[in-house]
């Protein structure tokens with residue numbers, strides 16, 4: 001499946017501003033933008049596992065398309081939401097448990113790169129990953 005594989009972050013676009021909108025403090029923002037994030041994604045039909053490994057933490061998520069699940073984000077935020085597939089694009093909608101506000105996110109393959117877009121309170125950031 002297109003998303004399966006190991007993906008290492010190559011560059012960020014406006015990610016620091018996205019984190020600022022999320023309320024992440026300056027010290028954590030600085031660390032997050034150089035976290036060497038690596039995602040290992042396995043897709044089997046509608047079921048996914050995402051292994052996240054970075055200088056900040058290592059963790060793993062398992063979810064099925066359209067089924068809500070709990071997740072703890074790298075900044076410590078707890079969220080609940082789900083991923084769906086729209087065409088070739090994964091579309092995620094997650095509500096923060098502390099304030100109910102929504103994070104929207106997409107993952108898509110563009111020119112062989114995995115591009116994750118994240119939006120919170122109107123501020124969009126991107127992380128672009130290269131396949132290993």
Ligand SMILES: CCCCCCCCCCCCCC(=O)O
Pocket residue numbers: 019032050061071073074075092094103104105118
């Ligand atoms: C501080 C980092 C914030 C990153 C926000 C990403 C948007 C929410 C994504 C939820 C991820 C669930 C698990 C996953 O598929 O990786």
